[in-house]
Amino acid sequence: MDQERPLPSVVERMWGREPVTRRGPRPRLDLATITAAAIEIADAEGLSGVSMASVASRVGVAATALYRYIGSKEDLLTAMADGAAPPPPEPAGMSWRDYLTLWTRAHRDIVLEHAWLLSVDRLAPPLGPRRLLWLDRALAALDGTGLDHGEKIKVASTLTGYALTDAALIHSIGGGDPTMENAAITGAADYGEVLAGLLDPVAYPALSAAMRSGVMHGAEGWVDDEDFVFGLNLLLDGVEALIGQRASEKQRASEKS
Amino acid sequence: MDQERPLPSVVERMWGREPVTRRGPRPRLDLATITAAAIEIADAEGLSGVSMASVASRVGVAATALYRYIGSKEDLLTAMADGAAPPPPEPAGMSWRDYLTLWTRAHRDIVLEHAWLLSVDRLAPPLGPRRLLWLDRALAALDGTGLDHGEKIKVASTLTGYALTDAALIHSIGGGDPTMENAAITGAADYGEVLAGLLDPVAYPALSAAMRSGVMHGAEGWVDDEDFVFGLNLLLDGVEALIGQRASEKQRASEKS
DNA sequence: TAAAACTATGAACGTCATACACAGTACAGG
DNA sequence: CCTGTACTGTGTATGACGTTCATAGTTTTA
Structure with a gap:
């Protein structure tokens, strides 16, 4: 009943807790270089380019050697998801609202730079x-x-979820990376047109009205930073209201005493 | 340059536009029964149980027969993601806020019932x-x-993203389905304990303070409906503020005229 | 009745994740 | 210094899976 829970060994290794034994050949690899290689491949060729074989060959070992460091490919993906995150921005005297805006945007940008995160991150x-x-x-x-x-x-x-949602929206609509894998839609204009063609105005009254209004027509940036801020402010306004509520509660309590 | 864009043929079929030819043997299947079978498998065994072979055998055909109806497994997953959605609740005279609350919660519940959606939905x-x-x-x-x-x-x-985020949170922390696939964490209590054990209070001051405070201890429902409403209200408060802003703009414009 | 168009099948291929036995290598203790 | 031990990387093998293709069978059209 102690904290001596086995804990996935990948997690251990992510925290630098590599096994401490000093016998046998010195390991040629460590988890960091493996995940770095995997991330490079995923960035360049998409997630489908990441196989045990491809990662292994990039770090110069045989495919099965990786299993000395990670238990399975799932573990590798987990490690990749963590490894893709750079250090967060530091809140150098900013207001909570400014910082969280910065934080969420940076978070979204990371996902956009590593679009495969959308498929990995559960x-x-x-x-x-x-x-x-x-x-x-x-x-x-x-x-x-x-x-x-x-x-x-x-x-x-909630902000994490928002960053992911926004990144997914930008990626799937505006993006069009050459390395994209599920490129169902190639541009915002297409999306609006396709929908307009499919929709029965009787069954889908509000949606086809929206499509007819011409939103989404004109691919250039209908999903842009303004839209990001728009949705984010919905959230932050709510947070601000909550903070105000907590503050007034506290004040009332102190008045009472 | 017309709207005669090829359009993924799965999408065509999802809308009931099956090809109209009347020659040769009548098709034994259609997209709906295939996706229904695939969804049943995914619900029962998780997404990893869904293979072309397993789906085909469930509908009683050879594995390769499916390729008469869908172009690839990716297409099947796309069709599954749509097919898993029941009809939405109808807004029988509710306020927009009440309805969207209902809508978002129902959306989340669908994802929870079909946890594999978290891995399919990009x-x-x-x-x-x-x-x-x-x-x-x-x-x-x-x-x-x-x-x-x-x-x-x-x-x-944004609400869609929130529903997904919340579903993911519930699923990964509280859930613990037997059919779960990436069961990294088995319960909320574990999560808090594990984190408390891993964290260096110097490098992670705020987070380890939160862990020490005992949030997340006690697995029973630290992610519950109250938490769902909490985050949702952050959003809806923001929406309400925006609506008020639009209304006052309109009023000012009419006063001016 | 014959051709045409379409359906399902079974075998085959290439890729992939993973298991396992083996060979090589470095440290520990005598 | 030397031997055992524990650990590392390799090669081979296996089973599952997605997908292709030629083929045989079936229903409609002419």
């Missing part, structure tokens, strides 16, 4: 050191707002 | 008839709020 709570550092900074930004720990975490995870 | 804009019906109803609920079409769409897509 939105599961992170366990790797890099992703947790991001979480930490978001919580830190909310210090002094009167929110409790649970609320802060929920705010952060 | 958050790409939908093209199938069922998913678009959901979108239509959300837009319809926002009629009369003064928002323009683009804003309505952005609100709906």
Whole structure:
């Protein structure tokens, strides 16, 4: 019943806890170089280019050698998802709102730079050191707002979800990377036209009205930073309202005493 | 240059546009029964149980017969993602806010019932008839709020993202389905403990403070409906503020005239 | 009745993740 | 210094899977 839970060994390795034995040949690899290689491949060729064989050959070993470091390909993907995150921006005296805006946008940009994250990230709570550092900074930004720990975490995870949603939208509509894999739609204009052609105005009254109105026509940037800020502000306005509510609660309590 | 864009043939078939030829043996299948079979398998065994062979055998044909109806497994997954959506709730005289709350929760519940959607859904804009019906109803609920079409769409897509985020959170933390595939974490209590054990309080000050505070301890429902409503209200408060802003703009314009 | 158009089949291929036995290598203790 | 031990990378093998293709069978059209 201690904290001696086995814990996925990949997670251990992500935290630098490589096994401590000093016997046999010195390992030629470590988890970091493996994941770095895998990330490079995924960035260049998409996730479908990432196979055990391709990663192994990039780091110069046989395919099966990787299994000395990771238990399965799933583990590799988990490690990649953490490894793709750079250090978070530091909240150098910014307001919580400015920082979280910056934080969320940066988060989204990472996903856009590594579009394969959209296919890897199951939105599961992170366990790797890099992703947790991001979480930490978001919580830190909310210090002094009167929110409790649970609320802060929920705010952060909601913002994470928003970053992912926005990235997915930009990627699937505007993007059109050459390395894109599920390129169902090639541009915003197409999407609007296709929909307009498919929709029965009786069964889909509101949607076909929207399509006829010409939103989404004109591919150039109907999903742009303004739209990102738009949706984000919906959230942050809500957060701000909550903070105000907590503050007034606290004030009322102090008046009472 | 007409709207005669080829359009993924799966999409055509999702809309019931099966080819019209009347020669040769009558087809024994159609896309709907194939996707229904695939969805049943995915619900029962998870996404990894869904192979061309397993789906084909469930509908009683050889594996390769499926390729008469779908171009690839990717197409099958696309069709599954649409087919898993039941008809949306109808806004029987509800306020936009009540309806969107209902809508988002129902959306999330669908994802929870079909957890494999988390791995299939790339958050790409939908093209199938069922998913678009959901979108239509959300837009319809926002009629009369003064928002323009683009804003309505952005609100709906933000809510979609929120539903997915929340479903992912519940699934990965609380869930613990037997059919779960990437069961990295088995319960909320574990998550908090594991994190508390891993974190260096110096490098992760805010996060380890949160962990020490005991949030996330006690697996029973730290992610519950209250939390869902909490985050959702952040969003809806923002939407409400926007609607108010649009309304006052309109009023000012009419005063001026 | 014959051709045409379409359907399902079975075999075959290439790719991939992964298991396993083996060979080589470095440290520990005598 | 030397031997055992524990660990690392390799090669081969296997089974599952997605997909292609030629073929045989079936229904409609002419």
